[in-house]
Amino acid sequence: MNPEEKLKALQIELPTPYNPIGNYVRYVQTGNLIFIGGHGPFDNMVKGKVGQELSLEDGYQEARKTAINLLATLKEAANGLNNVKRIVKVNGMVNATDTFTDHPKVINGCSDLLVSVFGDRGIHTRAAVGMSSLPGNIPVEIEMVVEI
């Protein structure tokens, strides 16, 4: 199955990408690299820090939702997910307390979905780190670099 077929098999419907409020855009292409800026889960119901209001499992689910939003942007940027050659880099930023230690298990919610959809082409390098705060108190913000 190609990535678009895989998405359907996973019963994932990509949302309409959000419109940034400000002098910036969701992605910029340079050569065959697409830089996708910080995306969140965009879910007004789930807010707060992992390790405080939110559990590890909550964090995983929010990272997965964020990955779905990143895919919506990537589909537009690459003119279809089947044009993706490789997910290069994921920057996983967790809204976390200063004693939280399980950032990788949160960002796995994003990494696992990327590999489910893209297979070997979805295996990326990454960072998973703790931020003191994030916009609107979202639990996770994730960026990507993608090769097409």
Added chain:
Amino acid sequence: MNPEEKLKALQIELPTPYNPIGNYVRYVQTGNLIFIGGHGPFDNMVKGKVGQELSLEDGYQEARKTAINLLATLKEAANGLNNVKRIVKVNGMVNATDTFTDHPKVINGCSDLLVSVFGDRGIHTRAAVGMSSLPGNIPVEIEMVVEI
């Protein structure tokens, strides 16, 4: 107006870029991409966290000052701002309390100036996030990736 003319019209005079203390430099070019490392407002008078010592408007002004410092480095790196093809990515890091939520409105101080100077070529993708602390307690640190 081209970017250099636009800067003059905005009555912005670029400072002499700072000299890093250490085994690193302000920017490195690879192919047609320039990676510009973390810059701050370099203003010894304004220190502290946005949401604590500093207001949102203070933060916006510090992000704008940081953008001016980034432009000073970019002018040297690109051998003139008119050679810039596209501002690709901005990484906006705010020295913020753990309850701060308006990082995008702070980093708009940088984004707005970039678009004022470069027009459509200044529209970038970005992240705007909260750091637990920054060097010398500066209120904001910003990086860029630029295509020439």
Added chain:
Amino acid sequence: MNPEEKLKALQIELPTPYNPIGNYVRYVQTGNLIFIGGHGPFDNMVKGKVGQELSLEDGYQEARKTAINLLATLKEAANGLNNVKRIVKVNGMVNATDTFTDHPKVINGCSDLLVSVFGDRGIHTRAAVGMSSLPGNIPVEIEMVVEI
């Protein structure tokens, strides 16, 4: 001396690179750029925040250890360190208290080693910033972009 000879002269033996637990890898190459994801010192004995449990000098040593781990990954990625054309970008993230201000002096532990090994080709641009928390409470996490 080339970088491999320089490592020997410095009596540094590169460790076996760690195996990520999860759907990601230590590095991805795209064109002539290698993106190396977040590495830590991987030393179970030294944990905690710089400025709290750990001193500035501790932090410097942990950043140096992290650089050695990055070199182990880079050696594999570049098929030998002598193939490195330029260390482009270092992203130095310090597990720091919210009043810490000396992040650059910590990340110098990485920058100094890179320049010792690669000479002019090791001079990079960088960020040095404070994170609210890091995976497993490691004191520092560092990423790199390298041109080969």
